[in-house]
Amino acid sequence: MKIKIKINDKVKVTAGKDKGKTGKVIQVMPQDDKVVVEGVNVMYKHIKSRKSGEKGQRVQFNGPINSSNVVVICPKCSKESRLGIRVTKSPADPKKVQRARFCKKCNEVID
Numbered sequence: 001m002k003i004k005i006k007i008n009d010k011v012k013v014t015a016g017k018d019k020g021k022t023g024k025v026i027q028v029m030p031q032d033d034k035v036v037v038e039g040v041n042v043m044y045k046h047i048k049s050r051k052s053g054e055k056g057q058r059v060q061f062n063g064p065i066n067s068s069n070v071v072v073i074c075p076k077c078s079k080e081s082r083l084g085i086r087v088t089k090s091p092a093d094p095k096k097v098q099r100a101r102f103c104k105k106c107n108e109v110i111d
């Protein structure tokens with residue numbers, strides 16, 4: 001399955017521990033079919049201090065989640081939507097095609 005989510009898309013989580021949360025996509029991993037969403041799947045990494053006697057640091061980061069566990073919220077109609085890909089001929093060169101994402105709810109092109 002080709003991933004249709006892009007960085008900066010607003011998405012809603014539909015499964016897992018963060019179900020119902022919304023956030024902005026900050027990273028897309030197409031090879032793993034995963035996305036990283038701001039504020040979702042918060043994890044902590046402990047970094048040990050190199051100096052002895054000093055406290056280590058706890059660093060917060062967002063773990064990746066499966067792209068199938070999120071739906072994009074359409075920026076045009078604000079509804080949860082599955083996106084489609086519309087292939088159109090380029091007006092400048094009819095031999096070339098353009099691919100644009102569109103909302104299946106309101107039919108607006110999203111890119």
Ligand SMILES: [Zn+2]
Nearest residue numbers: 074077103106
């Ligand atoms: Zn829409």
